[in-house]
Amino acid sequence: MGEPDYDAFISYSRALDGTLAPALQRGVQRFAKPWNRLRATRVFLDDASLSANPGLWTSIENALSRSRWLVLLASPEAAASEWVGRELDWWLEHKSAQSILVVLTSGEYAQSVPARVRKALGEEPRWVDLRQLRSASHVDDSNPLLRECVADVASAVRGVPKDDLVGEHVRQHRRTMRLARGAVTALAVLAVGVLVAALIAVVQRNDAVAQARAATARGLASAATANLRTDLALAQALAARAYRTEPGAQTRSALLASLTASPHLHRYVQVGGEVTALAASADGKVAVAGTADGRVVRLDLTASARSETRVGSDEVIAVATSADGGVVAAFTRGTAVRWEAASGDVQRFELPHSETFGLVAVSPSGRYSAFYSTYGDNPSGGEQPSTTIVHDGQKRDHVRREAKSLPLLVLRLPDDDTLLELSAGEWVRRSAATQEVVSTATGFVLPANGFWIGASADGSQFGWSTDGLTRVWRTDSPSFDYNSQNSEVRAGRPNPSHVAITDDGTRTAVADTGTIHVYDMTGAGELVRLEGNGETQFVEFLGSQDRLVSASRDRLVLWDLNRNTRLATTLPTRSPVSCNACPAPWLAVTNGKTAVAAGSDVAVGPEADSTSPDSEFGPIAWNAAGDGLHVVTLPEGIGETWETSPLRPGKRWKGDVVAEKLVALRANATDDRIVTVNEKGDVQVFTGPDLALERTITLDHPLEQAGWPPSGGLAAISADTSVVAVATADSVELVHTATGERRSMQGTADAVTFTDDHLVVQRSGTIEITNAEGTERRTVPTDPAYLPGIVASADTTLAAQVRRDYVAVITDLTTGEEVGHLPLVSQRGRFGRVGLAFDGPDRLVTAISGTRLVSWDLTEENWVRAACESADRTLTPDEWRRYVGTEPPDDLTCG
Secondary structure, X not given: OOOOOEEEEXXXXXXXXXXXXXXXXXXXXXXXXXXXOOOOOOEEOHHHHOOOOOOHHHHHHHHHHOEEEEEEEEOHHHHHOHHHXXXXXXXXXXXXXXXXXXXXXXXXXXXXXXXXXXXXXXXXXXXXEOXXXXXXXXXXXXXXXXXXXXXXXXXXXXXXXXXXHHHHHHHHHHHHHHHHHOOOOHHHHHHHHHHHHHHHHHHHHHHHHXXXXXXXXXXXXXXXXXXXXXXXXXXXXXXXXXXXXXXXXXXXXXXXHHHHOOOOEEEEXXXXXXXXXXXXXXXXXXXXXXXXXXXXXXXXXXXXEEEEEEOOOOOEEEEEEOOOOOEEEEEEOOEEEEEEOOOOEEXXXXXXOOOOEEEEEEOOOOOEEEEEEEOOOOOOOOOEEEEEEEEEOOOOEEEEEEEEEOOXXXXXXXXXXXXXXXXXXXXXXXXXXXXXXXXXXXXXOXXXXXXXXEEOXXXXXXXXXXXXXXXXXXXXXXXXXXXXXXXXXXXXXXXXXXEEEOXXXXXXXXXXXXXXXXXXXXXXXXXXXXXXEOOOOEEEEEEEOOEEEEEEOOEEEEEEOOXXXXXXXXXXXXXXXXXXXXXXXXXXXXXXXXXXXXXXXXXXXXXXXXXXXXXXXXXXXXXXXXXXXEEEEEOOOEEEEEXXXXXXXXXXOOOOOOOOOEEEEEEOXXXXXXXXXXXXXXXXXXXXXXXXXXXXXXXXOOEOOXXXXXXXXXXXXXXXXXXXXXXXXXXXXXXXXXXXXXXXXXXOOOEXXXXXXXXXXXXXXXXXXXXXXXXXXEEEEOOOOOOOOOEEOOOOOEEXXXXXXXXXXXXXXXXXXXXXXXXXXXXXXXXXXXXXXXXXXXXXXXXXXOOEEEEEEOOHHHHHHXXXXXXXXXXXXXXXXXXXXXXXXXXXXXX
């Protein structure tokens, strides 16, 4: 882990020690410093170290996390200070009490040091007494008592005996004096002075710029995190800008959080005005939005093109589109419009200005357009006067009908022959050409209150959702049966704002404030929640049951239920189904090629094959050319190198594998040496062109395992197959495959893995990185609650582990910082565990039983690009002022 930014953090009472604390900071930083350096150590003091920042505690917490020691200026006033208390509580929770230095400035030790700190320190430690410096006049750099305290603190912080440090201070002072006396002329002295002053000025300027940049990045990152649930577009733009301003742990975490906060989000599309109506084409390529200022905007989602026309001066109440999005119908108060996007032709139909509620429909072919309006604005009221116009775009003519009836809830043109009208009392089918009644079904289907109705795009499904219940009926029956023609789920929201239904009626999407709840109407209930927006006025399915479009204020939001964050790509390979007690699927990844095996099945790309139902595959490995796969069939112990184009059994090894289960397999770079490890920890070495058995090395230590079959992470083989690591009950055993020699690394391990030149060991609460011999090691602290199993990139920069809630956690092995969390597919209702493998230094592949493999992009530059593309916006000057607190730069482009 890299050295922290601050050697010490001073915690003090401003009221009492506002003069002493800066003097102590100054003294410790300069004590025994070389003449050519600005400071010997860096000590954090809030006023001296913080730039203007709206998130004060966030900045202090950040400084605490980057400090090695905490210097407590203890006094009764400090013990009563809320800020000092928060700083001490944070330190005791996240760091060791043994790195707290106590400097008593007032009162007695027992009353000046909080009880929780005294308890954590144990027996009363040696503390520095500065109680005599009680007035500002006493606080002078030349005061011997202050110098003695400075020496004590500097000694502890720098880890140098006090006598040695004082001697170094004297030597540095004498050296400085010799340099001064050795000045030959006044001009030389002046030149040195100018140079030193310039150096100090440059250092100070650079330090100030760096601190300002860090404060700006922290402010942007904090704002991004705060907006994740209510404005994900803004959060992504803020996070991208934060990371561009200063890459670091906090900004990287905020950026990754913005990309994974709502996994099914595809991207935002700006409309250019508040959305008041929404429709989607049946082919999923076009979305149409009506706006509050009377425009209708057509968005071609595949070509990223837009066009618009004006409907009127009032807000657009309803819009509809043909199956290909080529014809658009819209309604605003007093005016209805049919717009042919390709030609730009617009047909207008004037309606009484007092008619305020309207519906529109377009047939799939685009030939017919229908417009309905009523005098009332309460669709659930009694009979009201209404007007219905059906326009024939082919004949350039229309039929107008005036009536008095219950207000319509739904208007659809499912084909060029039918006009479908749904109301609370009846469902009527009419001729599209003449508006004559073809059939009628009667019945009352609406709940009492707190509901919203919806219909599929083709009109074949009608339904509503209310608190705890969502129902859908088919509308194509000649008669209505309340009980037999509906599907329902016991799920719903108290006051939904919109309901969408797929054409087959199997799914509904219910908008509630800023969340969209997608329900499986076949009985599974809620499938997923789509979040990240403070409000959602409308939602529609976009060409399929897995794609949706919603409206949030002045933008559209595109969703893909098959997507798993903007970082993930679904691969064509599907993981075989594995049992709940079985190891994770076995993954083999090389140069972008991925293979997976589980149970008796193996898959490469879209192809899959199987061994005997009574047999199973162990670990798999690519050959050097990347066109063959080394596999072992168990319990027979048959080793083969399968061909992959097409996937089929290939050449059999000469030697047999002795194993009921395998926990590791690896081939060297020339494919003439393969090493396996079985469930007992026995190592077998196969060599030569025919891969004959060369030797078996028996391990007399049992593997560390909580159950059966054993986990695949209990053994690992180095890249050159020369060393095997096996996690046993009380150690990690390193076995040399050429000689059989062994070396033990004491301590229980949950899993082991090799990179190109290191061994990575997962222990409870730490990751241990050693060389292949296990003789040089360093540790990185982690959460002890991770599931057993770890993988690392070949260059040993990143590691991936899985939490118990099935979130993959990526850790930077160089700094020890968490890079971020990747939400994996929920394991509820699925068999098996999660398989992990790195594909190069910045891509992680995950395998979950019965689903397609997912490849995760860990390139931070790509994260910025993905966030900006998804957000489809830049920051505004007002947003910069609000979240950063300074005047914005000229260029606010995302990223």
